[in-house]
Amino acid sequence: MSLLVSPAGERADEFTPVEDIADLSLSEGAVLVPLTVIDQAIADRRNAPLGLSVAGDTPVCAIEPYFGQVELIAVRFPSFSDGRGFSLAKRLRRAGFAGRLRASGPLIADQFAEALACGFDEVWLPDAMAERQPLEQWMKAKDIVHDHYQTGYGEDQSILQKRLAARAGALA
Numbered sequence: 001m002s003l004l005v006s007p008a009g010e011r012a013d014e015f016t017p018v019e020d021i022a023d024l025s026l027s028e029g030a031v032l033v034p035l036t037v038i039d040q041a042i043a044d045r046r047n048a049p050l051g052l053s054v055a056g057d058t059p060v061c062a063i064e065p066y067f068g069q070v071e072l073i074a075v076r077f078p079s080f081s082d083g084r085g086f087s088l089a090k091r092l093r094r095a096g097f098a099g100r101l102r103a104s105g106p107l108i109a110d111q112f113a114e115a116l117a118c119g120f121d122e123v124w125l126p127d128a129m130a131e132r133q134p135l136e137q138w139m140k141a142k143d144i145v146h147d148h149y150q151t152g153y154g155e156d157q158s159i160l161q162k163r164l165a166a167r168a169g170a171l172a
Contacts, residue, residue, distance in 0.1 A: 003135065004123070005112070006121060006122040014029060014049070016029060018032065021041065024037075029048055030049035030050070030071075031049075031050060032074055033053065035063070042069055052073050056085035060091045064095055067095075077106065089118040103124070106128070107123055109141040112138050
């Protein structure tokens with residue numbers, strides 16, 4: 001079974017993925033739609049929350065017009081080794097998106113602290129990854145990492161920035 005992890009633990013996923021706009025009318029609650037059908041989903045909007053699912057390489061300018069119309073943006077990761085979604089999360093937060101930001105895909109628990117530091121609020125895992133790394137591993141992993149490769153939304157210095165500062169102090 002898939003798993004939705006937040007810093008507080010597991011949470012229920014109220015968003016139902018809808019790939020085809022024809023299926024939108026079949027879902028009564030909150031829906032998560034791809035960028036290709038977001039305009040029609042907004043036009044056909046019901047009184048239910050709307051989420052937007054985007055690839056990690058989607059330009060912010062393609063997503064920004066929807067900031068005020070969606071409650072959730074889910075950034076899809078094709079694999080745990082593809083880090084473009086982390087950069088996109090930072091750019092979305094810096095562009096002003098204040099809603100829920102979800103990393104979606106086969107991430108590993110070791111990436112949880114980094115995901116949170118980059119601005120994600122939660123991580124959705126497919127069945128296979130949820131079975132391999134249960135909730136307990138995710139909760140432990142979020143507190144283990146204190147230094148980050150990227151500075152996140154409101155975070156301290158990155159590992160590189162700390163190394164450069166230490167080197168500059170050593171040379172002085």
